[in-house]
Structures are given as structure tokens and as C-alpha cells.
Amino acid sequence: MELERIWAVLVRRVTYPLWLWRDGLGRAPEILGSFDVLKAASRNELEASQLRRLKRLVQLVNRESSFYRMRFSDANLPVDNIRLDDLRRLPVLTKAEIRSNLESMLPDCYKGTDRVSLASTGGSTGQALRFFRSSNVYPFRKAQELFFDSWAGVTPGQKSALFVAAAHAGERTVGIRSAIRHATYERMLRFDPSEPTEEYLEQFLSEFRRHAPEVVRCFPNSLAVFCEFVRAQGVSVPAVKKIFCTGESLYDWQKDLFREVLGGEVYERYATKESGIIASECNRHDGLHVFTEGCVVEVLDSLGRPCPSGKVGRIVVTDLVNTGTPLIRYEIGDMGVLADETSCACGSSLPRLERVLGRDRDVIIDSNGVRRAGYLFVEELSKRNLDGKFQIVQESRSEVVVFIERGHNVSGEDINELLSCYRAILGPKIDVSSREVDTIEREPSGKFSYVRSKVAREGR
Numbered sequence: 012m013e014l015e016r017i018w019a020v021l022v023r024r025v026t027y028p029l030w031l032w033r034d035g036l037g038r039a040p041e042i043l044g045s046f047d048v049l050k051a052a053s054r055n056e057l058e059a060s061q062l063r064r065l066k067r068l069v070q071l072v073n074r075e076s077s078f079y080r081m082r083f084s085d086a087n088l089p090v091d092n093i094r095l096d097d098l099r100r101l102p103v104l105t106k107a108e109i110r111s112n113l114e115s116m117l118p119d120c121y122k123g124t125d126r127v128s129l130a131s132t133g134g135s136t137g138q139a140l141r142f143f144r145s146s147n148v149y150p151f152r153k154a155q156e157l158f159f160d161s162w163a164g165v166t167p168g169q170k171s172a173l174f175v176a177a178a179h180a181g182e183r184t185v186g187i188r189s190a191i192r193h194a195t196y197e198r199m200l201r202f203d204p205s206e207p208t209e210e211y212l213e214q215f216l217s218e219f220r221r222h223a224p225e226v227v228r229c230f231p232n233s234l235a236v237f238c239e240f241v242r243a244q245g246v247s248v249p250a251v252k253k254i255f256c257t258g259e260s261l262y263d264w265q266k267d268l269f270r271e272v273l274g275g276e277v278y279e280r281y282a283t284k285e286s287g288i289i290a291s292e293c294n295r296h297d298g299l300h301v302f303t304e305g306c307v308v309e310v311l312d313s314l315g316r317p318c319p320s321g322k323v324g325r326i327v328v329t330d331l332v333n334t335g336t337p338l339i340r341y342e343i344g345d346m347g348v349l350a351d352e353t354s355c356a357c358g359s360s361l362p363r364l365e366r367v368l369g370r371d372r373d374v375i376i377d378s379n380g381v382r383r384a385g386y387l388f389v390e391e392l393s394k395r396n397l398d399g400k401f402q403i404v405q406e407s408r409s410e411v412v413v414f415i416e417r418g419h420n421v422s423g424e425d426i427n428e429l430l431s432c433y434r435a436i437l438g439p440k441i442d443v444s445s446r447e448v449d450t451i452e453r454e455p456s457g458k459f460s461y462v463r464s465k466v467a468r469e470g471r
Contacts, residue, residue, distance in 0.1 A: 106342075109336065158302075200218055200224060219248055221330055227253070232331065235268060285338060306331055350364060376464070403461065404465070410442050
């Protein structure tokens with residue numbers, strides 16, 4: 012144990028910074044240092060810093076991007092004297108617009124240079140979104156991660172385990188160079204959620220015990236697969252200290268499961284491939300603090316008006332860092348709720364999201380056209396503690412199907428009771444039925460959606 016402690020200190024102070032420089036992230040510690048003021052800054056100071064970043068972004072893209080030059084002109088945006096509230100003059104930016112205007116959104120100063128690179132999202136909405144990243148993004152995003160890690164008491168050098176997409180699991184430790192990188196930098200064990208057979212889970216359980224991670228980073232549903240297996244085996248694993256959940260809606264039953272099996276403190280993070288960590292919980296777990304140095308977050312109703320605190324709306328993000336494909340008032344595809352404006356008990360004045368409700372297709376439209384958040388349906392599942400794999404899909408405005416994977420141990424009476432509950436939520440115009448299937452597939456990104464809607468974007 013003492014040797015492990017000494018090694019962790021050596022990694023944190025020596026080898027980890029060296030690897031950051033090797034990966035082109037050497038400025039991350041310097042950027043991280045500039046974030047220290049965020050914890051004690053007043054709301055006015057936070058907004059002033061946010062506004063300075065917004066002005067630089069707007070002036071750059073107005074000068075260099077034909078797409079935004081026209082967009083700003085049409086909205087009569089006061090580019091040289093913009094305020095945060097002036098953003099509302101602009102229309103919301105959709106994924107379809109980005110796909111159609113990717114080249115014209117790219118600032119002229121980046122064309123023909125190596126200061127931008129092409130990236131894409133995981134395609135969890137059914138189609139991947141391509142976008143350009145400016146080179147300054149990479150160390151900044153790493154600094155964001157280190158900032159929220161340190162806030163939770165996590166430092167570089169601690170062993171970790173990763174439960175996300177199958178693509179990340181493929182990055183196994185192979186060869187001497189990979190082994191050195193693993194031992195002196197990443198120190199990460201990766202779980203593959205694509206084929207969670209009993210044989211694989213038994214093997215991974217052995218690796219998990221041997222690795223003994225202190226930190227877990229996960230998509231909640233991927234970690235749940237492992238934790239449910241461990242609990243079913245009636246065995247114990249080395250306790251972890253912190254569990255960071257992102258990428259999917261996080262439910263109370265999952266938090267309880269993770270704490271029961273792994274013993275760690277559970278943190279929810281709201282992060283996307285496009286904008287990095289947008290918001291994260293602190294150790295008071297009273298909402299997710301928005302990272303104002305990196306973005307402006309709005310929550311809008313169906314008519315595009317700002318939602319008051321406590322009301323569900325569409326999350327719209329302005330990314331203040333990436334100038335490769337500037338995302339200004341970007342409708343990211345998630346639903347959320349703003350917290351009230353009182354400061355958190357942790358002392359930070361960073362604004363908070365009360366909760367994030369997941370993809371906007373994780374919303375089902377009821378008989379009256381009201382958008383019902385997917386967590387309502389998942390909560391009914393978790394209340395009943397049903398032994399099976401479920402997915403609720405809105406096929407049309409008049410039909411909802413509850414898919415159940417074969418091999419379940421759920422009685423017909425329990426299923427009928429669940430369907431009756433959903434009918435009561437959705438109203439008489441929605442036909443709710445169940446259907447058994449061989450397999451309920453994950454998304455291309457590796458995420459699993461409990462609730463899917465093929466009509467959630469109607470009625471905007």
C-alpha cells in the first residue's frame with residue numbers, strides 16, 4: 012500500500028505532466044491554474060469573465076466566418092458591444108444547419124492550416140455530427156476535466172476504471188510502450204459493454220479486483236451491467252472513492268446500486284463530445300455547476316423563451332472555446348432544468364442546472380401534446396424492481412411500445428400493471444402495448460436508451 016502511494020505521487024508530479032506535453036496538452040496545468048478563481052468568484056465576476064470570452068468569440072467569427080457574418084447581420088447583433096442577453100436575438104443553431112454549412116462556418120483564418128482538425132460525435136441521436144476543433148480546445152478541455160476532478164478530491168495518478176462505449180474498450184494495453192503509458196499516465200482499466208457475457212464479466216471482475224481502481228468514469232448503464240453482475244454473484248470488490256457518471260441520464264436506482272456495490276461517492280457530469288464538460292456536481296450534490304469559462308447555457312421552452320428555474324426545457328449551449336466550428340446558441344438535443352439563483356452550499360456562485368433529463372428524444376408526447384420526460388417512465392420501472400431489460404419507444408403520436416428482452420423473469424401481471432401506469436400518464440389517445448424481442452440494441456455510441464421517441468421533435 013505504501014509503495015502504491017509513493018508511485019501515485021511520482022505519477023502525479025513527474026510522469027503525468029511529461030505525458031501531457033507528449034500529447035500536446037502541456038498548457039493544461041497553466042490553464043487549470045486560471046480556473047482557481049471560479050470557486051470564490053461572485054456571480055458578477057463570473058458573468059464579466061464569460062462576457063469577455065463571448066466578445067472575443069463573436070468578433071472573431073463575425074470577421075472570419077461568412078455563415079455567422081450573415082447570421083449576425085440578419086439578427087442586428089451588436090457585435091462590438093454585445094451583452095450576454097443579446098445572444099437571444101440569434102436563432103437557435105440546429106444540427107441540420109451545422110451539417111449543411113460546415114465549411115462556411117469554419118473561420119477563414121483556419122482554412123488550409125493545421126490549427127483545426129475534424130471530429131465527430133458518437134451518433135447517439137442516430138447520426139453522427141461532424142465538426143471542426145481548433146487546436147486550443149484540447150489543453151482547455153483537459154484543464155476542465157482536471158478542474159472538476161480536483162473539486163471532487165481526485166488527482167492525476169490515481170488508478171481508474173472506464174465504463175463507456177465499446178470503442179474505448181478497444182484501447183487495451185498492448186506492447187511495451189502501451190504498458191509504460193498505462194503504468195505512468197493513464198492507469199486505467201477499460202470495460203467493454205458490447206458483449207457482457209458471463210464469461211467476460213467473470214474475467215473483468217478478476218481484473219477489477221487486481222487493478223483496484225480508486226476512480227470510476229462511466230456511462231451509467233454500462234456500469235450498471237457490471238454492478239448487477241457483482242451483486243448477483245454475492246461477492247465484494249475493492250471499494251472505489253469516486254464515481255463520475257456522464258453521457259446518459261443518471262437515475263436514483265443506479266446511484267444506490269453503485270454505492271452499494273462499489274462504495275464510492277457518485278457525481279453526475281453533463282458533458283458532450285462537442286463542448287467537453289458543461290456542468291458537474293460538487294460534493295454537496297445539489298445540482299450541476301455550469302462551467303461558465305467554457306460556455307453559456309440557456310434552457311428554453313417550446314417557443315424559444317427562457318425557462319424559469321424548476322421548469323423543464325431544451326438546453327442550448329454557446330461554446331466559448333472552440334472556434335473551429337463555432338457553436339453559438341447550439342441546440343444540443345438534451346432537456347434540463349435550471350436551479351434557482353441562490354449560491355450552492357459549497358460557496359461557489361457558478362450557476363447550476365438542477366438536473367439534466369437526457370436526450371430530447373428521451374421524451375414522450377402524451378395525448379394532449381405535452382412532452383413527458385423519459386425519467387418518469389424509468390422511475391416506474393425502478394419502483395417495481397422488475398427483473399428484465401426494458402425499453403420504452405414512442406413509435407408514433409398514437410403508439411408507445413414497451414420492448415422486453417426475452418429471458419426475463421417478469422410476470423404478465425407485472426407487465427400489465429406497468430402498461431396501465433403508462434396509460435395513466437399518457438392519456439387515452441395513446442395505445443400502450445408490450446412486445447418481446449431477442450435483443451435490445453445499444454446506440455452506435457455505446458449508450459443505452461431506456462426511452463426513445465421517434466416523434467419527440469414534432470410540435471416545436
